[in-house]
Amino acid sequence: MKRRDFVKSGIALGGAAVSSPIISYGRNAADPVEKHDFKLKYAPHFGMFESHAGKDPIDQLNFMADTGFMALEDNGMMGRTPEMQSKIGDTLAKRGMEMGVFVIDKGGNSQNSLSEGKQEFIDIFLEGCKRAVEVAKRVNAKWMTVVPGNFQRNLPIGIQTAHVVEALRKGAEIFEPHGLVMVLEPLSDTPDLFLRTSDQTYLICKAVNSPSCKILYDIYHMQKNEGHIIQNIDLTWDEIAYFQIGDNPGRKEPTTGEINYKNVFKHIYDKGYRDIMGMEHGNSMPGKEGEVKLINAYAEVDDFKV
Template identity: 60%
Template sequence: MERRKFIKNLSATATLSSFIGGASFAESLVAKAAEPTFTLDFAPHFGMFKNSAGDGLVEQLEFMADQGFRSLEDNGLLQRSVADQSKIGETIARLEMRMGVFVVDGGQNWQTSLTTGKQEFMDVFLKTCRDSVEAAKRVNAKWMTVVPGFYDRNMPLGIQTGNVIEAMKRGAEIFEPHGLTMVMEPLSDTPELFLRHSDQTHMICKAVGSPSCKILYDIYHMQRNEGNLIASMERCWDEIAYIQIGDNPGRKEPGTGEINYANVFKWIHEKGFEGICGMEHGNAEPGKSGEEKLIEAYRNVDVKA
């Protein structure tokens, strides 16, 4: 039985329990009905459990909550209709979940151009930041992913770094009054990307000097680019506001690659991290059985309460 269905019928169960053993009977049913909440705040994304929950946004969120997940992340939130954004926000609130990151994406490929310092690209970026504030209000989001774009071979690295710092300062001015945080994500998708390492991102955050500009530490990308994960996170910990997950190689759930996620999660928990760990990866196996194995993989590496 799913958690939400059980709670809906809890009063009837309590009445029945008075005839067959009292409160302890009802409590035992609760324990069987509800999957335990994960210790770390893992955040799936839409589509990850579509074989188990169907295509509906509400149904997928309810399934996530039933399985013990406490958050959602949705990279494409800005491309959704206002009606769907509102529906997601209302459902998250009802289920007492949190909203993870969405991508600050203006749809005009501005991410490839912030390194250039050109005003036309800055204008698109700042407009998208303002649009993101309104979307964040609908879903009660706190964090938004920002990617500066590609390295420009015709411009000195220091000039590009200065251009990115200026862009992040301007974005932070928009987000800071609302208590929102841009999280810059160093990536490994191609060596042409400007932002690739955690220390580089840490330096830019220090230069911006705002609580609205921090690091998104994606464990999959950082394993590929620099490795030595725990030591790397330790050096940059004061600027890390959000974490994402994916094993390497393959970018699937923990246990499918080389990363010792049990140890990494234990370290993160011992650091007192209370933020969200986004599940930004694919499923190793298809179908409903693959989704069940994915959930079990997270049970295996979650910190034991």
């Protein structure tokens, strides 16, 4: 069956029923794409829908909105020109979309580790926080991602934790007057990283003790590092401000790995979460068919009873 006929049949890839109307996206009206009414605010990244929308970020934003995604994530937002940031912010507002996280720029040196306690690294971090406030204004963002850096094998863990807490308290002082929130992300990319688990991040947020310092719970990373996703979400719930998504193994869209995302999303929804779910993953297939597969995967796992 050709993909066009397959989509017209109203049946999503993976077997989930699709009830939303078909839309024809601007560049090629012969390529219909389903529009979905998602229960949660899933936020794609630029590049996920280039085959349909082209390389222009604004065209991609419009495609996201046209297919039912009402939020955006852009880790590299701070690297864009102020003019493009403002254009993205204006388009988000026009389409009724929300801005998810972007990563706070620490000065271009990935080895700047707050766990070391060095003043030069703290200064770079705080300067990044100040610039992030201006970026957040342009795109109407609320959340910014922070990763404290690497683990130090020559320092006790308690000393490193104290260094991180002290630096984050200073960062929180910058964000609090603006109602902005830095979200700490424990990662699985390398065991050299300082921040690795949800309970460790929970402890740090409690110690910082600020509404501007919360947890970014990335389900992909936490499945790799600790598992017990639903249990650990419950244990750290009062400090979680943001979620990110990616199936494991592979870090692609839901339904491509081992995580039961339909159950996880229902649990998060039932607990009252209505903020953004960042789609920080790749596409499992290339081209337009891969993009349709991704959209329909979200329709499938979002199809839970409320």
